[in-house]
Amino acid sequence: xxxxxxxxxxxxxxxxxxxxxxxxxxxxxxxxxxxxxxxxxxxxxxxxxxxxxxxxxxxxxxxxxxxxxxxxxxxxxxxxxxxxxxxxxxxxxxxxxxxxxxxxxxxxxxxxxxxxxxxxxxxxxx
Numbered sequence: 001x002x003x004x005x006x007x008x009x010x011x012x013x014x015x016x017x018x019x020x021x022x023x024x025x026x027x028x029x030x031x032x033x034x035x036x037x038x039x040x041x042x043x044x045x046x047x048x049x050x051x052x053x054x055x056x057x058x059x060x061x062x063x064x065x066x067x068x069x070x071x072x073x074x075x076x077x078x079x080x081x082x083x084x085x086x087x088x089x090x091x092x093x094x095x096x097x098x099x100x101x102x103x104x105x106x107x108x109x110x111x112x113x114x115x116x117x118x119x120x121x122x123x124x125x126x
Contacts, residue, residue: 001026002024002027003024004098004115004117006095006096006118008120010121011125012087012123014089015086016087016124017087018084018122019081020081020083020095020120020122022082022097023077024078024079024080025078029075030053031101032099032100032101033053034051035050035097035110036071036082036095036098037096038093038094038095038096039119040094045110046062047062047110048069048082049069049070049071056073060108062108065084068085068087069084084122087124090124091124094119094121095119095121096118097117098113098117100113100115
């Protein structure tokens with residue numbers, strides 16, 4: 001089992017920045033890919049960004065956040081981060097971190113992740 005706890009959400013104006021953290025406990029953190037997903041009201045959960053277990057420098061992003069968001073991980077602290085800059089109202093959602101062992105093809109698929117945090121709300125006002 002892996003337990004995940006997100007923190008850092010909140011309310012920010014458009015153009016602002018927020019940083020999210022996700023602390024993991026349980027099994028060996030470095031063995032897992034860590035993904036960030038988000039879900040807005042009435043919409044399906046969507047992929048945001050991920051960092052892999054096979055290379056800390058290998059990251060993946062949704063096209064909608066590329067160039068604005070940065071995902072990183074600190075295996076010594078069992079923590080994954082999501083730095084969000086130039087936020088837009090359409091970034092408003094509940095953000096979840098997830099842990100799993102997806103393949104490169106599966107890295108963007110929520111179903112490929114086994115463990116999920118409780119989510120943290122991010123609200124961007126216009």
